[in-house]
Amino acid sequence: MQETTPEKQTRKRPKVNEVNEFLEIASDFEDPLEVIREALSNSYDAGATEVEISIKSRAQESEIIIEDNGRGMSESDLESFFDLGNSTKSDPEHDSIGYKGHGTKILYKSNQIIVDTAQEGKNLHAVMDKPWDTLNNRELPEYEVTESTTRPGNDGTRIKVTGFKSGRGFAPESLTYNKIEHYLKWKTLAGSTKYHFHPEQFRDLEITVRLDDGIDDSRERLVTNNKLEFPEEQLDPGEEPFPEARMCKHYGPKTLQIEADNGETTELEVVGMVGGKDARDELPTYGRHSAQFGIWLAKDHIKVERLNEAISHDNEFIHFLFIANSQDIELSANREKIRNKSSAIYQAIETELNYFLSKVAADPWFKGYLEQRRVAELNRKASTQQKSVEERKKAVTERGRFEATNQSEVILGLERSNREGAKPTITVEDFDLGADVNALVEQNGRLYGSSVHLKLTDHFEEDKPLESVGKILCWEIGDRDKLREIERRGYQNGHVEFDLESNRITYGTKSRHTIHIVEVPSRFD
């Protein structure tokens, strides 16, 4: 290759289309409830002890107002709030939840954002109009900030979002207190397990949600805390038909020290419970049980993704609710997925969690719980069986005489007819239900290859041979037209004739032989 001398050298930096970035990030958030999730995290990170969320449905557009008593924002905090990827919470080890600076961008999917934030006597009032329309016109929306003074000691932040749009269209009418409560407990820091592991760092957050009466007037407001609380333990079974249903045992909190193959280390904070359906029903659920229970990996002690493979296949994950938190799992921008699954540390977490849960599954209490389920199921079955015995007894009492309903009962009937003196005596010497010629019967010292059926027609419907059959024992003849058809068409390449008057079948291909029909009920006449 020919050598060249550089004449001009330039250094270039890849460009980012800022508008597209904002659109991309904001579009990642689909569920309008994610607005609440982000707001709670921000309020907690701002040191708030109280946060109130109001959702109002207006004729034109909806309003979401989030107000907290945290430490408020400085000018640079406010800039970060509107900026992209410029979080002030840069230290992931620090006691804060978001740090990518993406979360608040969900608010851009609206018609207006107004922020009022007070810090140390100074109030900042910021207004951004039509952020979503502006972005979609390929422009960066701007906001106006007005500074004023306020009473010291009155710190806090109030955010009002008007006309929020989600992919499905934000319909506040679809929200209910019940739905929001369950969402909060399942998906946000309101369902945090942190208090189990770091009680000294843990700070109570009182969360109040108010919905417009037009949205849900079932109650005035919803108040909850930031703890995922498990149903009370009940180690012993109850006495109901489902004695295991309220059984519940707590496991942990336990901190597992993990070392990956590459030497990286982390702590996995595991807490959870095993329990029956009634116990599980005491927990808030967001969606179906089957979609919610199992083993959750968490970051910031908030559930992210399930890892139900951590429970071996012979155990149903539905009995378990475990939350395993590691600050070394990394999340996608919208916090919905773990993005470092191929890392050594993630693999080590998976292995360790697998091991921990194998111990839970081997716990004698859990085995006892499963045994309770099994025994209860057997008992329920037995009671159904008992019922069926009762029904059968009733049927037997009501009928006038013995009636065979299957092959074995045909034999019972035959034996009974012998006992009552029917002649000739025919006894079944050998019975093999699966064999083509399923019985050997004895009559006057001679053995006959025989076939036992409830109906004579069954023999032909089952396509059994006739060659080595001397007798067919049956309770009834069955559909005589079927026999006539067989007579007409022949049977297994042979000629067959039914003489039901004299209880005979003649059959043969070249030579013929006679088969005796024993219609058992006639022996009682």
Add this chain to the structure above:
Amino acid sequence: MSFDVPETKVANFDVKSTIGDARSGTLRIKDTELETPNLLPVLNFYAGGLARSLYGGGIHRTMKEFMTGDDVIGGGDYSEYFDGVMTSVGSLTDYNISRERYEDYIAEPVKEREVFEEFNGTLFLDSGGFKFLGGYELDGSNFEVEIDQAKIFEIQQRMGGDIIVNLDRPIAPDDDYETRVEKARRTAENVVEFLNLSEGTMSARFLTLHGYNYSMLDTFLGEIDDIVGASRVHDEFDGVALGSLVPLKDNKGRLIDAIQDCRSILKDWGFDDLPLHVLGISSSAIPLLAAVGADSFDSSSYLHSAINGKYNTSLTGSKSIDEVDFSKCNCPVCSNEVLVSRMKGNAEYRKDELGPVAMHNLIVQKREVAYIRDCIRSPGTDDLIEYLESTLGQNKSMRLFAHRVVNESLGGYF
């Protein structure tokens, strides 16, 4: 004033420590002491060869050279790994030996032979019932000896075992009830003869038991009780050896069942103070079975692994001998340049290459069993649980068994 009570027991089993069902103690017989749980390597003292070749050839011979610290292996003191040794009367049939050679082999007790004068461990002499009567083709006919209880006892005495057992009739997993009862009955008849013949012996006598669960063992002991009398069993035997488990060796769950049930039956029959030896089961089962109350084991797996080119890294793990970095092991074999060179293939005979591997394997196994013993002797269950977690717990197919013994014997995790 005190009266002398005739002492029929030769052995003294002193349990020093128990955690859960696991126990650790000292078994004293004559001038030998065996710390339990312990693993007795299986050796063949008479494997082929001539008297001048240490009574045996092949890899067995190399093992005996290690046992006695022979110059051939560069000397050294390996006696701590031979504190107990298992051999079987049945091993006399391993090689086609003549009547003359046989007479020579049993002419003098093992420990009194000059070649074995360095050996001072406990010698367990199995009856060979598994070989003679377990359905195998072998019998004593190739050296023209008719095998019966009297002959077995005679051989055991002449070889000078510290522990001897009655001639037993092992059961098989597919034996039906009648067959098992018949085998128990015939074993019981041997037990009577054995006790009569061995009255006054200086060897400790172990009763062989066969069964895979409580009911089978109960039936077996029921026959013994009918024919021998329970009190005689209790007063005259020094220990119990549970047999017939070899066909179940790969089914850890059934092995745990068998040992747990055996300990229960011994307790219910009042024999719980006797040491319990598990015949023919070792390696990865040892931690599990020790945790549920087995006191000693015997094994030839160290030898068979070596013959198959496997180098043990633990009771449960091994590597192919070709892949081993010997510098990673601090055992006396791997620390010896000459032996390492032989293990790398620089040896004229295969036995010289694989013998040291077998010795290394034995050392690894013995060290691990000693560690288990220490865990049982340390206060609390934490050490043993941690050991089970860090070994068997790391293996997905084994961890359920580790969990089981932790839950059933050591108080559980939660």
